[in-house]
Amino acid sequence: MIECHDLTKDFGTFRAVDRINLNVPAGSVLALLGANGAGKTTTVRMMTSILQPTSGTARIAGYEVTESPAQVRAHVGVLTEQHGLYERMKGMDYLAFFGRVYHLPDSETRKRALKLMEQFGLTFALDKRLGEYSKGMKQKLALVRAMLHNPPVLLLDEPTSAMDPVSAKQVRDAIIDLQKESRTFLITTHNLTEAQILANKIAIIRHGKIIANGTFDELARQFVGDPIMELRVNGELNGFAKDLADTVNILESGTDWIRYRTSQPQQDNPNVLRRAMGLGIEVVTLAPITQTLEDIYLRVVREDEGITEETA
């Protein structure tokens, strides 16, 4: 649904996006992560045919961005970084305007607007002027605008950045629902927890280049390594950590806990438990240390910084 091949954008001598390749199949969510100025917005703008790629190609919903810009924009819903609402308009009037722009019949616009506004808990604000909306309400309305014409592809820039937890949950639920309806999403965000919850695939962009791309598990394995297990016992370990060193890779240990890395938890964990019980050690818990997307992201960026410095 979203395919980019060597997509590049130069502004004069500055290369904002550097030969990026992305493939997001229908019904999946790609989270595009990166620092401010990494090239996320420029990438999204090329995908909506707002900016012309300097080289490379991008196909969105089957349409090439340079050959069929109007078709691309018709099949894409965009939540821009700045919501850019018309403050003097009322909520319903605003959506009616965009409905006309997308050539939706007024009755259809109203039907869809009411449904989406209800889904996002905004029905009460339909007749309020947008200047009276809170920041979170404005963001939700901008999302409703992006979804109004029922596009198969949605490009969302920071979809929940200004929202309270309840509103953010509503938006995440809406994204999950739409994903089930085969809608395709590209989300740029700094909220890594959200990205981890929503995304099927994660791409990290830095200085205009994609430096990591894959599922969470793939990235975790690639950049953080094998899972880390933590064993907690009742009482003291009394040299048990040393005994285990021939079986697993001990990372660190305390008086009543051990952390080890294993590539085969299915085999190693029962083995560790058996040996502990054999020595009369009472095991309280054996659980994996949770690896977060934040760990992966920081690792990826640090590694890339190292590469960049070495190259320099």
Next chain:
Amino acid sequence: MATHTPHIELNTPQSAPMSNPLAGFRQMMSNALIITRREVADSFRDWRILAPIVILTFLFPFLAQFVATQFTNYVDSFGARLIGERTVPFLLMIVGFFPISISLVIALETFVGEKERRSLEPLLSTPLTNTELYIGKTLAAMIPPLLSSFGGMAVYMLSLFFGEYQWRPQFLLVVQIILLTGVQALVMVAGAVVVSSQTNSTRAANLLASFIIIPMALIIQGESVIMFMAPDADSPRGIGALWAIIIGMMVVAVLFLRVGNSIFNREELLGNIIDKLNIRGFFAKVWRYARAVDDNGTPAKNLIEWYSRAIPYTLHQIRPAIKIAGVVFIIGFVAGNLVAMHPDFRLPLPPQDVLLTMRGQLHDFVFRVEVLPMGFILDQNIRVVILTFMLGMFSFGVMGLVIPPITLAVLGYICGTVFVAGYNPIILAGSILPHGVIELTVLLITSASALAMGAVVTRPPKGSTVGHAWTVRLGDSIKLFIGVILPGLLIAAAVESIITPRIALWSLGMM
């Protein structure tokens, strides 16, 4: 959880059928009007726009009507009724102009304001084309002020028509004032878009708006003088000079609209914005292109390469402009010639025989150095060239096709007059051709260069921004000025001062 793939309804906007231009135009206007309707409604929601519009439509015309009546009665008491009569249509123009000045404010707000508030990007993400967005916004900026303007003019005219004054204006004069009002609004709005392109803040745009307001104020002053003093001010066919201004303003409006349309594209709108004036950087860039052997700014290695590659390349680049200027030169020459054929406009030249009896006086006259000094000729010609460049720059190249051809018209007139007087053509050729061949070539290049530089903003080359394209052409013009025009004028002045007089006298049999 079971997943399903439901039918996705795709709402593709109707695209304009390419095979039917009329349907395509209708579709384009229909899409543009969606924008217009929203923006007009938004304008009318703002009391700061609404209040002056209401005042200028319903109150100001009555004030103008009162002033017109009182002033007419006052000057009439001194026997100067004519001044009063001419003031009435002038005030009609003023009643119309005040509201359209608001169009400039709305245009700056609608174009720059949206950029500033970042509300443009959601609109740019829709399937509307750049042209549809541009037309929609331009109409939105024009409609409320024009409604106010025409409303105010109607109120003013009706109050004078049915009031004490019993005004019965010339129909076409009223038409002219209405047309002027409309076209001035269009020029201001189209100009505002161009101004808007150079900034991303309303404050900066308002400051730059003086580039529109000042020329417009000068035009209004000119129009008012014409309305008072034109010999055909009471003509039922309207005032000739006003027709000329209307046509000229229409041309400017069309050119401004073209520039605006090329600037109002997604790439430019979200691209780099110039808010700081980097004069040194600008001149460095211009100088780079003045030395360049191509449009990429590759500098010539030395003077020989500059003359052998850079100048021929630029002349090749402006070839279409040279052809156009050539045609206009021929038209100018023919027009001058035709004027000379008319007995009313012909100079009373003495017959050739009489001229030949004055040989001695002519000889003394021609060889008095102060009559045709080289510096004077060069100074005059350089002034013409600089004026052509300067006016061409600010008139989309149009004035580049007006000033130099005047010389050709004069030349055509002289040739026609001399020919009709029955002079030997050798006399004419001897007096004009020696320096004329160089001078006319240089003028042709000047004209073409000014045209190319001014016109490039209306249609920048594909992939180039307006600013870059203009800078390249400015560099080209400087290149041609230094490399061709200035040396050419120097040689021509020398020839005209030293050689031409001798050849002219020789052709008269005096040498």
